[in-house]
Amino acid sequence: MANxxxxxxxxxxxxxxxxxxxxxxxxxxxxHGPNDFFIDMILRGPNMPQxxxxxxxxxxxxxxxxxxxxxxxxxxxxxxxxxxxKIARPAGNQGNIMDFPLPKGQA
Numbered sequence: 001m002a003n004x005x006x007x008x009x010x011x012x013x014x015x016x017x018x019x020x021x022x023x024x025x026x027x028x029x030x031x032h033g034p035n036d037f038f039i040d041m042i043l044r045g046p047n048m049p050q051x052x053x054x055x056x057x058x059x060x061x062x063x064x065x066x067x068x069x070x071x072x073x074x075x076x077x078x079x080x081x082x083x084x085x086k087i088a089r090p091a092g093n094q095g096n097i098m099d100f101p102l103p104k105g106q107a
Contacts, residue, residue, distance in 0.1 A: 023054040037064040 025041035032038065037059050044051035059067070079085060 025054050027051060032061070032064075035060070037061060039064075 023041065023043075025043055027042040027044045029040040029042060030037065039057040039059075040053045041055045041057070042051045043054050075085065
């Protein structure tokens with residue numbers, strides 16, 4: 001095992017300055033073809049008829065599955081530290097659109 005870790009190549013990851021702030025998304029749309037998965041991260045404002053794609057990620061099926069497994073692992077660790085993440089699924093959700101409910105406005 002130690003030998004296997006020594007053989008892995010270190011990758012230096014650079015984040016351009018304009019990407020450091022990140023982009024907020026409260027909705028995601030996922031589609032796929034035989035060779036690729038498309039993940040659109042979307043920002044939807046309250047009482048707005050249109051939503052805007054903030055970022056589109058295109059990846060191979062193997063990478064999509066690796067992303068899913070990494071998210072599952074991170075969610076599990078998050079819930080161990082902070083408690084269960086509760087979600088509300090709107091009726092009729094087909095599974096390819098994740099619409100993250102917006103909080104209700106308060107006066």
